[in-house]
Amino acid sequence: MKTELSGLIMTNRKRSKREAAELSKQASKNPEVPASDVDSGFTMSDGEVHYLWYFIQGSIMDPFTRHWLRRAWGFCERHAAVYLVVDCAYHQIYLHGAAILYEDLFLHAQLYFKRYSMVPVALHMRLSNRRKCPMCELGYDEKSRSFATEETLKRGRDLTNLRELSSRTSVHWKQQVCEMCLGKNEGQHLCRQHFLHESSYIQIKGLELQRQHVTYLADQLIRYSRSFQWEYRDTGTLENEASIISAIGWCSGWGHLLKIL
Ligand SMILES: [Zn+2]
Numbered sequence: 001m002k003t004e005l006s007g008l009i010m011t012n013r014k015r016s017k018r019e020a021a022e023l024s025k026q027a028s029k030n031p032e033v034p035a036s037d038v039d040s041g042f043t044m045s046d047g048e049v050h051y052l053w054y055f056i057q058g059s060i061m062d063p064f065t066r067h068w069l070r071r072a073w074g075f076c077e078r079h080a081a082v083y084l085v086v087d088c089a090y091h092q093i094y095l096h097g098a099a100i101l102y103e104d105l106f107l108h109a110q111l112y113f114k115r116y117s118m119v120p121v122a123l124h125m126r127l128s129n130r131r132k133c134p135m136c137e138l139g140y141d142e143k144s145r146s147f148a149t150e151e152t153l154k155r156g157r158d159l160t161n162l163r164e165l166s167s168r169t170s171v172h173w174k175q176q177v178c179e180m181c182l183g184k185n186e187g188q189h190l191c192r193q194h195f196l197h198e199s200s201y202i203q204i205k206g207l208e209l210q211r212q213h214v215t216y217l218a219d220q221l222i223r224y225s226r227s228f229q230w231e232y233r234d235t236g237t238l239e240n241e242a243s244i245i246s247a248i249g250w251c252s253g254w255g256h257l258l259k260i261l
């Protein structure tokens with residue numbers, strides 16, 4: 001874990017900060033890019049923004065928290081969307097913490113598909129939430145308050161960096177959106193929740209398609225996460241970057257995410 005953290009710090013220093021600053025500057029000049037969550041119709045409370053600001057500072061690497069997130073498949077749909085906003089707002093395009101978290105989740109998903117493909121009940125149980133979203137359990141919702149400074153909260157809910165990432169990688173993540181999250185009755189790229197909904201303890205529907213989907217995302221996340229290491233600098237692609245959006249959509253659902261992308 002220490003190596004991952006030091007790798008993150010090292011790479012963040014080494015990678016071109018000028019590039020990120022330039023991208024953010026260009027995005028902020030675009031009048032179509034809203035300055036905050038309020039403009040998107042998806043309002044984040046002060047308490048939620050503050051919690052996630054604290055989370056991305058280091059709690060994400062805490063073994064207890066990581067174990068919880070593994071059992072909950074990340075955050076719920078609402079809090080996963082807030083997490084992506086706050087992480088982008090503070091880390092611009094350097095989402096190494098999120099890459100490590102979702103790489104871990106997808107390696108587990110991949111393992112479950114490999115190990116339990118022939119045992120529907122076991123696969124179904126492993127892919128289900130075995131713990132509640134940590135933020136929901138702690139009582140955070142759209143009304144949560146905070147004593148964080150106005151500056152911290154304002155910056156945390158700035159959508160500029162997320163919108164920039166979203167538009168730059170949209171050709172890739174749009175192909176991964178769950179059709180049932182879009183309101184259709186069926187689809188080929190189902191998120192985890194809709195995949196479970198369509199399956200049962202007796203029969204898994206669309207097993208091979210889901211296995212391929214998870215394998216693809218795990219591979220992209222490994223490449224994305226690795227691109228933050230000094231020895232793999234400049235190897236990241238837009239397709240790798242898009243995988244962080246697709247991974248959050250698969251684990252938690254696309255509903256809230258699509259409101260802010
Ligand atoms: Zn939640």
Ligand SMILES: [Zn+2]
Nearest residue numbers: 178181191194
């Ligand atoms: Zn879905």
